[in-house]
Amino acid sequence: MNRAFAPLLMAFLTVFSINLYAQTSNETPEIKQPEPIQPESKQSEPKQIENKISAVKNANPGDYILLPSGKKYVLTKEEIAIAKGEFNYENLSGVETTVESDGTEIKTISQGHIAYIYPDGQSTHILKTSISFTAYMRYVKETYFLAQYIDYFEVPNEYMEIDPPGFTVFRSSVQYQILSDGIDDMQALTITIYNYDNINRMVKYCSKPDMIWGYISERGAYKPVGESHQIEFDIE
Amino acid sequence: MKKIFFALAAMLVFSVNFLPAQDDDQPYLSEDDIKALELVLPIDVPDKPGQINEPRETAEAIQTEIGRLNSQRKLYQLIILDRMNCEPNADIGDVNKANILFKFAHSEKGYLLVLYEVPANGPVFPVFPKGSFIILNLMTNRINTIKEYVNSSQFRKFITIESVIADLNGALDRL
Numbered sequence: 001m002n003r004a005f006a007p008l009l010m011a012f013l014t015v016f017s018i019n020l021y022a023q024t025s026n027e028t029p030e031i032k033q034p035e036p037i038q039p040e041s042k043q044s045e046p047k048q049i050e051n052k053i054s055a056v057k058n059a060n061p062g063d064y065i066l067l068p069s070g071k072k073y074v075l076t077k078e079e080i081a082i083a084k085g086e087f088n089y090e091n092l093s094g095v096e097t098t099v100e101s102d103g104t105e106i107k108t109i110s111q112g113h114i115a116y117i118y119p120d121g122q123s124t125h126i127l128k129t130s131i132s133f134t135a136y137m138r139y140v141k142e143t144y145f146l147a148q149y150i151d152y153f154e155v156p157n158e159y160m161e162i163d164p165p166g167f168t169v170f171r172s173s174v175q176y177q178i179l180s181d182g183i184d185d186m187q188a189l190t191i192t193i194y195n196y197d198n199i200n201r202m203v204k205y206c207s208k209p210d211m212i213w214g215y216i217s218e219r220g221a222y223k224p225v226g227e228s229h230q231i232e233f234d235i236e
Numbered sequence: 237m238k239k240i241f242f243a244l245a246a247m248l249v250f251s252v253n254f255l256p257a258q259d260d261d262q263p264y265l266s267e268d269d270i271k272a273l274e275l276v277l278p279i280d281v282p283d284k285p286g287q288i289n290e291p292r293e294t295a296e297a298i299q300t301e302i303g304r305l306n307s308q309r310k311l312y313q314l315i316i317l318d319r320m321n322c323e324p325n326a327d328i329g330d331v332n333k334a335n336i337l338f339k340f341a342h343s344e345k346g347y348l349l350v351l352y353e354v355p356a357n358g359p360v361f362p363v364f365p366k367g368s369f370i371i372l373n374l375m376t377n378r379i380n381t382i383k384e385y386v387n388s389s390q391f392r393k394f395i396t397i398e399s400v401i402a403d404l405n406g407a408l409d410r411l
Binding site for chain 1 (some may be wrong): 264268271390
């Protein structure tokens with residue numbers, strides 16, 4: 001009995017001791033050099049952090065990741081909340097905002113995600129990193145309904161592949177439009193994605209279920225209202 | 237009983253402490269993310285505190301911009317006009333210098349779609365018919381930008397006739 005039990009006990013002790021060592025070795029610098037109690041302004045001074053998910057989760061707003069070019073990728077409080085899975089995209093009131101002369105609000109959710117909120121209630125989100133795109137798409141999928149389009153062979157499709165632009169990095173825009181049939185209003189989302197897994201595509205979501213691309217344009221009952229806010233990615 | 241207890245405890249210690257640590261130790265920004273952040277496109281505004289400090293007015297950038305403006309490059313312009321309040325069969329005028337690549341007039345008072353090439357030696361200011369309303373005005377030196385737009389659902393809000401889209405694509409492909 002005891003002989004059979006011994007290897008199991010050894011395995012447990014090995015795992016436990018490695019784990020304990022890993023924890024204590026990480027904590028060692030803090031034990032040797034306890035940070036003195038400083039005024040609040042000193043404690044919140046921005047610092048460089050590692051390019052790791054764990055580091056971002058434990059970061060303070062203003063902390064930054066140093067990019068290879070020497071530029072700083074500065075973390076906002078929203079980005080840290082996104083990394084922790086705690087950010088509410090419905091409420092952007094606390095996001096750092098600048099207002100353009102035409103009334104457009106530019107909200108910097110993170111350096112990889114900037115939202116343009118137009119005076120007529122429509123908006124466009126520009127996403128520069130796949131991590132910010134993935135987090136935002138999770139919210140879109142939970143909140144809106146996928147709209148399919150019918151191709152020339154009358155087969156329903158979830159997305160349309162589009163021509164690649166003249167650049168090779170990832171970019172995406174999520175354009176919110178308000179559509180109306182004269183009685184009901186709804187939101188239509190046009191999501192343009194470039195260079196995501198080497199594919200360029202366009203996807204549509206709606207606030208109303210079971211919509212088809214044609215039905216949410218002038219082909220059907222719902223038509224866009226307000227101004228057209230098209231952001232074109234372009235590069236010389 | 238003891239064996240089962242210790243085995244479960246060992247598995248618990250392993251799963252609780254090690255597995256999440258491995259996930260959290262993944263890079264936050266991938267190499268592709270960093271490339272995407274490093275490249276600044278014209279739309280990547282605004283420039284303000286907390287953002288990448290991109291030097292916008294370096295001597296090199298100014299030279300590049302001057303060179304770009306001085307280079308003689310063709311421009312392509314796609315215009316859609318609403319002619320509901322115009323005279324029947326109203327047309328655009330004063331486009332003598334432009335090379336009209338495609339034009340479609342939808343009935344006598346329907347929309348007018350014109351795609352033309354602006355010569356490199358000067359702009360073209362077409363005269364729109366009285367009472368017309370601009371639905372779309374897209375000007376670019378990248379023909380691909382117009383192609384992407386024509387094949388997007390955005391464009392199909394304005395134009396739903398498949399043959400027009402096919403002919404327009406044909407005109408673009410010939411460039």
